[in-house]
Amino acid sequence: MTDYGSDIYTEPDGSPDTLGNLGPLATMAGVWEGLQGSDRHPVLGGNEADTFVEHYELHPIDRQTNGPQLLYGLRYHTHITKPGAVETFHDQVGYWLWEPAAERVTLTLGIPRGQVLLASGPARADASAFELTASVGSEVFGILSNPFLDRSFRTLSYRILVTVHDDQSWSYEEEGVLQIPDRSEPVSHVDRNTLRRIGPPVANPLAAPAGASTTSGPGHGSLGIGSLRSIADVGGRRA
Numbered sequence: 055m056t057d058y059g060s061d062i063y064t065e066p067d068g069s070p071d072t073l074g075n076l077g078p079l080a081t082m083a084g085v086w087e088g089l090q091g092s093d094r095h096p097v098l099g100g101n102e103a104d105t106f107v108e109h110y111e112l113h114p115i116d117r118q119t120n121g122p123q124l125l126y127g128l129r130y131h132t133h134i135t136k137p138g139a140v141e142t143f144h145d146q147v148g149y150w151l152w153e154p155a156a157e158r159v160t161l162t163l164g165i166p167r168g169q170v171l172l173a174s175g176p177a178r179a180d181a182s183a184f185e186l187t188a189s190v191g192s193e194v195f196g197i198l199s200n201p202f203l204d205r206s207f208r209t210l211s212y213r214i215l216v217t218v219h220d221d222q223s224w225s226y227e228e229e230g231v232l233q234i235p236d237r238s239e240p241v242s243h244v245d246r247n248t249l250r251r252i253g254p255p256v257a258n259p260l261a262a263p264a265g266a267s268t269t270s271g272p273g274h275g276s277l278g279i280g281s282l283r284s285i286a287d288v289g290g291r292r293a
């Protein structure tokens with residue numbers, strides 16, 4: 055447990071250069087595509103396996119502070135379809151956060167089934183693999199589901215293992231363990247994919263190139279989720 059001291063109000067300065075301070079998340083900044091994802095999910099009477107296509111965007115945000123706690127992060131949106139389809143198969147938004155002082159990665163995950171979770175795990179700044187977990191009932195790294203899901207498809211636990219291969223690809227394996235009333239045992243909902251880089255990240259507002267407005271208009275540094283604007287060289291790192 056990190057010792058934040060007794061002063062819970064004073065904030066550290068941090069750096070405007072988020073891309074240079076993302077620890078193990080640094081390589082994940084950018085726009086990615088994974089054409090051969092695999093999904094195993096529960097269906098009536100058993101489980102079903104599917105392949106999927108994924109478009110994953112991760113863009114740096116300005117450093118965040120909670121009093122003495124300093125976080126650098128990426129805002130993400132992943133959109134998943136079945137191969138060749140238009141309809142959304144899975145959609146997910148949130149933040150990947152790196153806390154250098156605690157050597158900890160935290161994921162906020164929201165999905166439009168009416169479910170959110172906060173998963174976290176230890177990691178070194180130079181780690182190429184790290185695992186985050188969340189458990190239902192935890193008041194810190196927990197899972198909340200809407201009443202229907204909580205009753206019918208209750209997510210008991212969640213974990214995600216990320217492996218960064220190099221700056222052109224990374225993979226994840228995630229597992230949600232679901233409790234379903236008509237099953238005698240919990241059911242594993244497992245997804246895996248390897249993402250390949252198709253574009254650079256958009257600079258966070260504080261790191262936007264000089265002269266670019268960070269609030270509005272075509273020149274601004276962060277257009278948010280789904281932005282197609284790209285910056286080839288951000289914060290001194292070639293994206």
Ligand code: HEM
Pocket residue numbers: 091093095096097106134143144165167169171203207209212228230232243245246
């Ligand atoms: C690659 C990512 C994912 C894909 C492709 C995916 C896909 C699916 C599919 C096809 C189902 C079957 C039921 C249905 O079609 O309604 C399902 C069920 C479910 N998924 Fe996922 N999922 C993914 C990730 C997640 C994550 C991250 C969570 C939350 C931790 C989650 C929570 C659930 C729950 C609670 C159910 C059962 C609810 C139901 O069947 O109505 N899924 N998922």
